[in-house]
Amino acid sequence: xxxxxxxxxxxxxxxGKDVELRCDPIxxxxxxxxxxxxxxxxxxxxxYFQGNSAPDKSGLPSDRFSAxxxxxxxxxxxxxxxxxEDSAVYLCASSRGQFNEQFFGPGTRLTVL
Amino acid sequence: KNEVEQSPxxxxxxxxxxxxxxxxxxxxISALHWLQQHPGGGIVSLFMLSSGKxxxxxxxxxxxxxxxxxxxxxxASHPRDSAVYICAVRLYGGATNKLIFGTGTLLAVQP
Numbered sequence: 285x286x287x288x289x290x291x292x293x294x295x296x297x298x299x300g301k302d303v304e305l306r307c308d309p310i311x312x313x314x315x316x317x318x319x320x321x322x323x324x325x326x327x328x329x330x331x332y333f334q335g336n337s338a339p340d341k342s343g344l345p346s347d348r349f350s351a352x353x354x355x356x357x358x359x360x361x362x363x364x365x366x367x368x369e370d371s372a373v374y375l376c377a378s379s380r381g382q383f384n385e386q387f388f389g390p391g392t393r394l395t396v397l
Numbered sequence: 398k399n400e401v402e403q404s405p406x407x408x409x410x411x412x413x414x415x416x417x418x419x420x421x422x423x424x425x426i427s428a429l430h431w432l433q434q435h436p437g438g439g440i441v442s443l444f445m446l447s448s449g450k451x452x453x454x455x456x457x458x459x460x461x462x463x464x465x466x467x468x469x470x471x472x473a474s475h476p477r478d479s480a481v482y483i484c485a486v487r488l489y490g491g492a493t494n495k496l497i498f499g500t501g502t503l504l505a506v507q508p
Binding site: 315317319325326327328329332334340342343375377379382383385386387388389390391 | 427428430432438439440441442445483485487494495496497498499500501
């Protein structure tokens, strides 16, 4: 079956511009996660959606970052007024339930010039 | 100090060798994951475990909850096993399922 998909695969933007990154989870998965992998650093948690519950936003690094999940499926991560330190690979994952194995998407590589 | 520590950071092995990667954590957890990331590739979940031992093909993962330690073993290693192996933990309690990651172990298996 189809896995987690993300778009675009690569995004180059200028400092100060807004960007939107999209994640399509596996059909039927109620939980969705966004992570970031910066060069030279490990993976870090950004935000977590579970069903209709309020999302866990505790990992978002600043108020320039926000995410939505519409209809319990597709999610969009928005970064406003991008900065060079936002350059990273942004990974999305989904799982069948709250405590099940997570399946990762291929990631979006964001470069802020 | 990171909540999740992996060792070694880098590992070079000859094809056929038995490989062990270690993960120690300092927080209470409800589960531990081992992930694999090939260069330029996506992340694949290898194991999720909360106790004991799991085996899949040539891969074995163990966890000791009392000692807060997990190991990933690769038997009869092969060049295609070359990748970054990442340990991640899910904190105990609460409603969130977010993971805290180790910094990864870069494995190179030479033919």
